[in-house]
Amino acid sequence: MESTTEKKPSDRLATRSSLDTAILFLVLGTAALIVWLSFTHRSDWAAHWPDYRHLLSNLPEPSAWLRWVLGDISEVAFYKHEFASIGLLAGAYLAYWANRTGKSWQGFAISYGSGLWPWLVTSSLLGLVLSNLLWGWTVTADSWQPTFAAFVSLPAAMVLMFGSGWKVTINGAILGAVLVTPMCLLMVNYVCNPLALPVVIGNVSGMAIASVLAFLLCRYVPSLVKSASSSQPPEPAAETAPAKTPDYGVTWSLRRVLADFSEAPFYGNEWASLGLILGALLAFTLNPLSPVYGSALLPQLIGAQALTSAVGVVIWRRQWMSLGWYPTYVPLVSVVPAAVLTYGGTWPVIVMSALLGALIAPPLACAIAKRLPADMHGFIGNVLSMAISTLLIIPFIGFLIAN
Structure with a gap:
């Protein structure tokens, strides 16, 4: 007998349209709000956008907290700036709209062509806000904390695993805030800081441990993710002609390198x-000490990230061709930023971290992901690879530099 709670296609379309509109207004409204707050506090920043130190020292103020939470959206790329975050969300919305309407210039289909981006970003944003509400008190002027972790981990992975619907979206956000963020806090403050390890190791290992626990919880309490809406297949993008097999040439490679910059939040789109x-570049132009934790290393960081992705795409091209997707983005958000921030943006550091990261991290991520149970998302393998690769490569680079 057909369930009476099943939503009609027209109802699902109306829900999707409302969610799309809400996300668009959220992005535009947030951009307008941050500009208004900044101009009303003009005396605080004079001719330049406030630097990172100014942000930390003014965290009790609402405008500083808004900047911190917005910065969390782009923290996975180590940019930590509201302009980069707004640019990411705006570009993602454009990619989603182009995918829905079948535009030829849409690039790689956002969120792997699942049609789930609105639910994915909603769950991620809810998890981010809830994480900051629960754990924001740990952040001080002298103590950075990984409040961003829920935005790029479990909530999005749960939507991709279990489908659309408010049950999955909300429960994913809650689990991200109550499991992922505190686990990352524990790993950073009680493992990485005492042992003087790069904090990215604590971030990604915390994501992995907490996500395993969450997926185990979903296995034994399936009501957390099963509902009438989540039982439906993902809403498809607009009907288009069958996708042609890429030629994997120079153009594809350049596009793939660019798309790798947004793989960590599960977008993967140019x-x-x-x-x-x-x-991020706009933020750097206004004040070089504003993005990337006030290090003034944004150009070197972007260059190193692009290099490691390019090397990975070239080396692992056959894997891309046979599997359709390969985690060449992994060192871009782990090994390379950790090396640049630890040892500086010199050419030896950039080249060594980019090459070693591209050689070691993607195949390790793929090997771990293949061994995960079917009811756990493969991103767990990616973040474990980030932790292991960073732990191995960063000390090795330090040894080479010292000698």
Whole structure:
């Protein structure tokens, strides 16, 4: 007998349209709000956008907290700036709209062509806000904390695993805030800081441990993710002609390198990456000490990230061709940023971290992901690879530099 609670196609379309509109207004409204707050506090920043130190020292103020939470959206790329975050979301929305309407210039289909991006980003944003509400008190002027972790981990992975619907979206956000963020806090403050390890190791290992626990919980309490809406297949993008097999040439390679910049939040699209990078460069232009934790290393960091992705795409091209997707983005958000921030943006550091990261991290991520149970998302293998690769490569680079 057919369930009476099943939503009609027209109802699902109306829900999707409302969610799309809400996300668009959220992005535009947030951009307008941050500009208004900044101009009303003009005396605080004079001719330049406030630097990172100013942000930390003014965290009790609402405008500083808004900047911190917005910065969390782009923290996975180590940019930590509201402009980069707004650019990422705006570019992602453009990519989603282009995918829905079948535009030829949409690039790689956002969120792997699942049609789930609105639910994915909603769950990620809810998890981010809830994480900051629960754990924001741990952040001080002298103590950075990984409040961003839920935005790029469990909530999005649960939507991709279990489908659309408010049950999955909300429960994913809650589990991200109550499991992922505190686990990352524990790993960073009680493992990485005492042992003087790069904090990215604590971030990604915390994501992995908490996500395993969450997926185990979903296995034994399936009501957390099963509902009438989540039982439906993902809403498809607009009907288009069958996708042609890529030629994997120079153009594809350049596009793939660009798309890798937005893989960590599960977007994997050129427009989303372009918005992220342009927003970060705008922030750097206004004040070089504002993005990337006030290090003034944004150009070197972007160059090193692009290099490691390019090397990975070239080396692992056959894997891309046979599997359709390969985690060449892994060192871009782990090994390379950790090396640049630890040892500086010199050419030896950039080249060594990019090459070693591209050689070791993607195949390790793929090997771990293949061994995960079917009811756990493969991103767990990616973040474990980030932790292991960073732990191995960063000390090795330090040894080479010292000698």
